[in-house]
Amino acid sequence: MRAVYKAAGLAAALATGAGGALAHHGWGWTLSETFILSGEVVSVYLGNPHAHLQVMNEQGLWEIDLAPPARTRAAGFVEGKAEVGNSVILIGNRSANMNQLAMKAKRVTVNGVSYNVYENDYPVDLAAAQ
DSSP states (O other), rough: OOHHHHHHHHHHHHIIIIIHHHHTTTTTTTTTSSSEEEEEEEEEEOOOOOOEEEEHHHEEEEEOOEEEEHHHHHOOOOOTSOOOTTTEEEEEEEEETTOEEEEEEEEEEETTEEESSSSSSOOHHHHHHH
């Protein structure tokens, strides 16, 4: 009977939108190619389960997942480093769903300072990207 309750709970969670959150855990929802995005910060969230930015550019409003809070803080990306209206360059991996303006960023560059919120395991020339 306990398994029935667990299954019902999982089904309810998925039906209420937790499915999107579960789908975005890890990297499985992104493309493997390095993606560079620039735009203007619309919102900043530095809490659990991951820090998050919203960035506006000519394509529209992008949803940007960053690292969990401890990892983001360790990279130096803390409150006040990015504020609404700042220009930002993000390097990471775009959503595999091309209809979705979303990415998981490994590096955030704002006000000329870069924060590697995930390991720097990719060669990117920022000067060439701008």
